[in-house]
Amino acid sequence: MAGIYIHIPFCKQRCRYCAFYSTTQHKQQQHYTDALCHELLSRKNYIKGETIETIYLGGGTPSLLNEEQLTKILNTIEKEYTVSPTAERTIECNPDDLTPAYTVMLRSKGFNRISMGIQSFSDEQLKKLGRRHTADSARKAVENARIAGFNNISIDLMFALPGSTAEEWHHTLKEAIALHPDHISAYNLTYEEGTPLYNALQKGEVKELTEEENLEQFNTLIEELKSAGYRHYEISNFALPGRESRHNSSYWNDTPYIGCGAGAHSYDGTSRGWNIADISIYIKGINENSPVFEIEHLSNEERYNDAILTRLRTADGLPTEWVKEKFGDTLFNYMQKAARKEVATGNLRETPDGTLVLTEKGIFVSDAVIREFIFI
Ligand code: SF4
Numbered sequence: 001m002a003g004i005y006i007h008i009p010f011c012k013q014r015c016r017y018c019a020f021y022s023t024t025q026h027k028q029q030q031h032y033t034d035a036l037c038h039e040l041l042s043r044k045n046y047i048k049g050e051t052i053e054t055i056y057l058g059g060g061t062p063s064l065l066n067e068e069q070l071t072k073i074l075n076t077i078e079k080e081y082t083v084s085p086t087a088e089r090t091i092e093c094n095p096d097d098l099t100p101a102y103t104v105m106l107r108s109k110g111f112n113r114i115s116m117g118i119q120s121f122s123d124e125q126l127k128k129l130g131r132r133h134t135a136d137s138a139r140k141a142v143e144n145a146r147i148a149g150f151n152n153i154s155i156d157l158m159f160a161l162p163g164s165t166a167e168e169w170h171h172t173l174k175e176a177i178a179l180h181p182d183h184i185s186a187y188n189l190t191y192e193e194g195t196p197l198y199n200a201l202q203k204g205e206v207k208e209l210t211e212e213e214n215l216e217q218f219n220t221l222i223e224e225l226k227s228a229g230y231r232h233y234e235i236s237n238f239a240l241p242g243r244e245s246r247h248n249s250s251y252w253n254d255t256p257y258i259g260c261g262a263g264a265h266s267y268d269g270t271s272r273g274w275n276i277a278d279i280s281i282y283i284k285g286i287n288e289n290s291p292v293f294e295i296e297h298l299s300n301e302e303r304y305n306d307a308i309l310t311r312l313r314t315a316d317g318l319p320t321e322w323v324k325e326k327f328g329d330t331l332f333n334y335m336q337k338a339a340r341k342e343v344a345t346g347n348l349r350e351t352p353d354g355t356l357v358l359t360e361k362g363i364f365v366s367d368a369v370i371r372e373f374i375f376i
Pocket residue numbers: 010011013014015018019020022059060061117
């Protein structure tokens with residue numbers, strides 16, 4: 001079992017909060033697609049013939065690719081890899097790109113899941129964030145996706161937006177729930193150094209929420225989505241029954257994946273690798289058969305830390321016996337020491353079968369809890 005991640009680092013415009021690598025220079029889109037397909041072909045042994053259970057096109061904005069470019073990528077995957085007929089095939093989209101014709105085309109290409117960056121249902125906030133869509137175009141995009149036959153739709157939201165009120169956040173959640181998406185990811189806005197939003201904060205042009213207001217919005221998020229029937233299966237992720245993202249889940253289930261494209265990461269069970277985050281160098285490297293790819297072999301302690309970082313964030317938690325079997329007695333004892341402390345403070349609970357799970361209280365201080373477990 002394995003996954004494929006394809007990175008499409010093109011955006012029509014840069015969002016004001018974004019620190020990810022992406023470019024608004026579209027001239028290279030075709031050369032980039034060709035290089036991607038070349039990489040898919042040349043690195044196919046990376047996942048050692050495992051069946052592909054998830055394909056994920058992320059970005060950037062994959063919905064900027066045209067039909068021909070998407071077809072080329074998907075055909076290369078189908079030809080060079082063994083893809084399960086029930087594979088989850090996700091494409092990240094900007095709501096503005098999801099016209100009726102484009103959405104029908106995506107469905108006809110075999111995508112069965114759309115992940116849409118909506119962020120907010122306040123047009124004022126969307127403007128502040130530099131998003132190119134409106135609340136109304138987001139609603140229309142979800143409708144178009146449903147009409148085209150998508151029955152697995154995920155939306156992204158952001159809380160703690162600059163100067164946002166509890167009422168505004170409540171409104172966004174109400175609008176989101178009314179659309180009945182199958183999956184909702186919700187992230188806390190962070191002001192990343194070097195971004196226009198960070199600079200605006202420094203100049204006092206926007207107001208950051210207090211820690212208390214921030215936690216209150218996180219609490220509202222959990223309460224409202226739970227009462228609407230969503231399972232809070234990972235700190236930032238909520239799903240209707242059976243609609244958990246298989247792609248996300250593979251990260252914390254230690255599933256190998258190959259990541260193709262500029263800046264994409266890969267994992268084969270024992271090492272992590274990543275491509276250079278520069279489109280021109282990436283294309284040149286692939287074309288000259290000398291890809292700019294770095295690799296890091298993971299020690300037992302690093303793999304333990306990765307498992308802690310991902311599994312403790314999930315509702316399924318961290319099975320202690322699994323830690324013992326996989327990482328040995330020393331790390332198991334290290335984990336147990338942290339677990340005793342966090343269980344005593346009520347941030348964690350241990351289930352009868354020996355799994356450590358964050359409590360409702362622990363979810364709000366998860367970073368601090370996880371830090372206790374990290375082996376330094
Ligand atoms: S669309 Fe996504 S990747 Fe592109 S600038 Fe906005 S947040 Fe960043």
